Amino acid sequence: MIKRIKIVVIGFGSIGRALAKVIALKRKTINNKYGILIDVVGVVDSKGMALKADGFDEYELLKLCEVPRSGVNLFKPYAYQGVDLDVLYNSTQPDVHIELTPSEYSSGEPGISNIIYAINRGVHVVTANKAPLVLKYREIMSSALSKGVEIRFRATVLGGTPFIDTLMSLRSHDIERIEGILNATSNFILTEMHEKLVDFNEALRMAQALGVAEANPTLDVDGVDAAAKMVIISNILEKPLKIEEIYRESISRVTLRDIIDAVRQGYIIKSITFFDVRGGKASIKIVKIPKSDLFAQINGIMNGVRIRSDATEIVFIGRGGGGIETAHSILDDVISIALHYS
């Protein structure tokens, strides 16, 4: 028996478009493999919506990816001017809400309101937007529980990997310590500084030229993004931290001199986020690590996490993000929900 899963995608930037492409390419395979047919019934951006209650076909999904930014309201004949979740939900009756609005850490909006709306409508949520979880993890999880819906967020930490699920699955372990290279942009910049012996500003410019860093790189470079990820991890481990409690050192203060001195002594410099789970304290520090340390091999846009429990130690390495990688993590979450509720 084939189960049809109707999804709405809120936010249609690079990740939303990657998701639409991957669904267009893989929905038939996923249907054959799991008996689940994923139908995108609505796509929303800041200015409007594109709605089709019986689901966009593969061709339409690819065409949707070609509309200009904030232009889904141009996608005729499915276009709708302005954003109205009541209209979206009433006309499409979604099963899963995919929240891809940008992470905004002061208010958490529009992510928080959107997710709460979905929960109240009894709709499962997959989010790549970290801010709602960083600011309102408990509230979101407890209202999801009371409404019987699932919240999945594999894309939020080590977005190109199933790290979140792996961490959650260590149920019998007492997790003592987490150490992570959690921000791909910072790690890329530090790697460039080591490999090309350039200073921070030059490495940042290269990262920006390659699209690895944004025009305003503050969230990445100053550790806000890494701190946000550790807040999510801390909530999973039921030792919730607030983002402002995490001490942060910015990689912008690392000089080429620091790099050269470290290398001469047999070390390399990394930005590592530490979480002492028992002590309930986290910090992002610029540290010298031996070249033989596993973390010294995690370079460029790769991320990694070391999990130490009372029973074992695991290191998990993979891409932090990237459109296609993150799209797969979102899709894995959708499939998990579909399998769980079928």
Next chain:
Amino acid sequence: MIKRIKIVVIGFGSIGRALAKVIALKRKTINNKYGILIDVVGVVDSKGMALKADGFDEYELLKLCEVPRSGVNLFKPYAYQGVDLDVLYNSTQPDVHIELTPSEYSSGEPGISNIIYAINRGVHVVTANKAPLVLKYREIMSSALSKGVEIRFRATVLGGTPFIDTLMSLRSHDIERIEGILNATSNFILTEMHEKLVDFNEALRMAQALGVAEANPTLDVDGVDAAAKMVIISNILEKPLKIEEIYRESISRVTLRDIIDAVRQGYIIKSITFFDVRGGKASIKIVKIPKSDLFAQINGIMNGVRIRSDATEIVFIGRGGGGIETAHSILDDVISIALHYS
């Protein structure tokens, strides 16, 4: 509401005892955290059984670990002479069957018969014994499906980590290639050869002295254990291999000369199991890898796997086994089953 999960443990060597100890130490915590009370109602070894329908308490579990090998039939007043699964099941009515008999790759017994028995009685199975999955994966999974029971086997590959679940969770990915350092004993021996510049026989003796290698090390050293693990992986990926189809090179043929030559050229020697998923071919090869490769940092009893899919690449590193580590993986499986069916 507290859910009681009654388990029987078949096989009571080092892993069974580690499991009994971890349950004794953690059952209260697990109960508080998940509302699941794990009761060990039966323990079986080659000569007899110890049965207690309302569950051994913490003290009894620790005492059970002190009986001599193959001596649970001495554990009065709960002792039963001889092994009889009908008696075990009828008197204890278990929810989960933990299969810890040794992996025996020619017949798969007694693991296969035990697991099939559990399935036919409608009892979920957690196995650390690889042989039944290596020889009868499809048959076991399809009868489990038809009986509505779950088979979990996190302990079989990278036993101290949740690798199996991580691999399974990559549902939207097309897995193209798997490379692994899958056998802790072989990796330990090769690491000793590099670090102490000793030959294979001396490194093997050290491994045996430390309990890392068995008296008869063939299964580990010749790659049978690693091949068995890759057979399980291949079944998960629905590209099933037979163990005899996997070409194997033994680490016993690596000379100290090979090691020295490799190091001089900037390489190290590892035994790596490769699986070309699309091509459907696997092999275990002795290879020279650059010192900068992540796998060069996986030393001693550590294991690691690199998963390459059409969308991403993930490296997973952790302990291959060890009693306490494996016991936690088994317990994680039990908790997963309990949560799934509550």
